[in-house]
Amino acid sequence: MSNIQKTLSIIKPDAVERNLQDQIKQDFINNGFEIIKEKKIHISKEEAESFYKVHESKPFYNDLCTYLSSGPIIVMSLQKDNAVMDNRKLMGATNPTEAEEGTLRKKYGISIDKNSVHGSDSSENAKIELDFFFKN
Numbered sequence: 001m002s003n004i005q006k007t008l009s010i011i012k013p014d015a016v017e018r019n020l021q022d023q024i025k026q027d028f029i030n031n032g033f034e035i036i037k038e039k040k041i042h043i044s045k046e047e048a049e050s051f052y053k054v055h056e057s058k059p060f061y062n063d064l065c066t067y068l069s070s071g072p073i074i075v076m077s078l079q080k081d082n083a084v085m086d087n088r089k090l091m092g093a094t095n096p097t098e099a100e101e102g103t104l105r106k107k108y109g110i111s112i113d114k115n116s117v118h119g120s121d122s123s124e125n126a127k128i129e130l131d132f133f134f135k136n
Helices: 013-017 021-030 045-051 061-068 083-091 104-108 123-133
Strands: 004-011 034-041 073-081 117-119
Touching (some): 004 083, 004 123, 013 021, 013 073, 021 104, 045 123, 083 117, 083 123, 104 117
Antiparallel strands (some): 004 073, 004 117
16 A cells, blocks of 8 residues: 655755765655655754754754754655655664664764754654645
8 A cells, every 4th residue: 555655854954065966856756755855955043943843852953053054955746655764764863873773864974963954754744844835
């Protein structure tokens, strides 16, 4: 049975700065994802705060928002069977030093903060996050 889902992926400022977006997009395609929509944007700190509101109470919240708004990002709507969990698996652990070989964060991440990619953590959040960037 098919379980086609959409999920949000963000190529973060550190990866865009290093011009890795084409390699990262190719990794998604090679892993069976279809890139439905994409755009390169530069969000404000306020927009980042709104996007990461779920993390508001955490100690890393301010740094996370400052970082996401520090340079251009690529936001993408990805689609495939089980897109949310498959994207989480492909991204790897938040900390690149703990991520499995072959994962995006292991290949491209610099640090726990500059880990190159973001992906929705549930289908509920995928919908919210996709609506945040792709309100039509």
